[in-house]
Amino acid sequence: MSERSLASEKTSILDLSPHKLNKVKKYKRVHPEDFDVEVLMAAAREGRLYVDEKKKSVSKEDVKQKVRAYVARILVFVTPKFRSSIDELWEQILACDDFMDFLTPSCKSRKCREFNKYNVMRIIGILREKGVYEHYSDRKYTALLEQTNKDCSYRSYLGMGIEQRSLRIKIRQIVTLTFG
Numbered sequence: 001m002s003e004r005s006l007a008s009e010k011t012s013i014l015d016l017s018p019h020k021l022n023k024v025k026k027y028k029r030v031h032p033e034d035f036d037v038e039v040l041m042a043a044a045r046e047g048r049l050y051v052d053e054k055k056k057s058v059s060k061e062d063v064k065q066k067v068r069a070y071v072a073r074i075l076v077f078v079t080p081k082f083r084s085s086i087d088e089l090w091e092q093i094l095a096c097d098d099f100m101d102f103l104t105p106s107c108k109s110r111k112c113r114e115f116n117k118y119n120v121m122r123i124i125g126i127l128r129e130k131g132v133y134e135h136y137s138d139r140k141y142t143a144l145l146e147q148t149n150k151d152c153s154y155r156s157y158l159g160m161g162i163e164q165r166s167l168r169i170k171i172r173q174i175v176t177l178t179f180g
Contacts, residue, residue, distance in 0.1 A: 058114065063104050064094045066114045071124070073144045077133045085178060089132065092174045093123065098167060121145075121157035123171065128158070130175045 043049040071090055078086045093099050102119050124141065127133055142155040162168050 058105060060100050060104065063100065063115045067094060067103055067120060070115070070117070070120060070145060073147070074124070074133065074141060076144070077136060077141070079131055079134055082132045086132070089127075089174065089178050092178060093171065096170060096174075098170060099123075102162075102164075102167060117145075117154050118157045119162075121154050122160055122162050125158040126161055126168070126171055127175070129161075130172070132175065 040049065068090060075086065082089065094103075103115050105113055105116050124133065128135060138155045138158045139151070141158060142152050143149055146152050146154065162171070
C-alpha cells in the first residue's frame with residue numbers, strides 16, 4: 001500500500017510515497033469503493049502525505065487580492081476623471097463571476113499560477129481605450145506591473161482586447177454605469 005496515490009481532476013494530487021516525491025511518473029486512479037480513509041489519515045499523521053503544489057487550486061479570494069495588488073502598481077496612470085473611483089471599478093470587475101473565471105489560472109498554466117496576467121493585461125488595455133488609464137507606452141505599463149525593466153510576454157496583451165464579446169460588453173457596461 002506504500003505505492004498508492006490518489007488523483008482527481010478537482011483536487012490536488014496526493015502521493016503517499018515520500019522517497020519518490022518528485023520522481024513519481026505513474027498515478028493510480030483510486031475508485032471510491034477502493035479508497036481507504038484510514039490509510040490516508042495514517043499517512044498524514046506520519047508525515048508521509050505530500051501535496052503537489054503545481055496542482056493546487058487557487059481560491060477566488062486569493063485571485064481577487066493578487067489582482068488588486070497588481071493593478072494598484074499602475075495607479076499613477078489613472079486619468080483624473082477616474083482617479084477617485086478606480087478601486088470601485090476594479091471591485092465591480094472582480095465581483096463579476098465571468099471575469100473571475102477569466103482571471104483565474106487554469107490548472108495547466110505554468111506561468112500564471114496566482115492569476116492570469118495575460119487576461120489582466122487585456123482588461124487594462126480596454127480600460128485604457130475607455131479613458132480610464134493614460135495612453136503611455138506598453139513598456140511603461142509592464143515596467144510598473146512587473147517591476148522590472150526587462151521586456152515580458154505580457155506586454156503584447158495590452159492591445160489585444162478581449163475575444164469574448166460578452167466580456168467586452170460587460171466591461172463597457174461597468175465603465176459606463178460607474179462613471180456615466
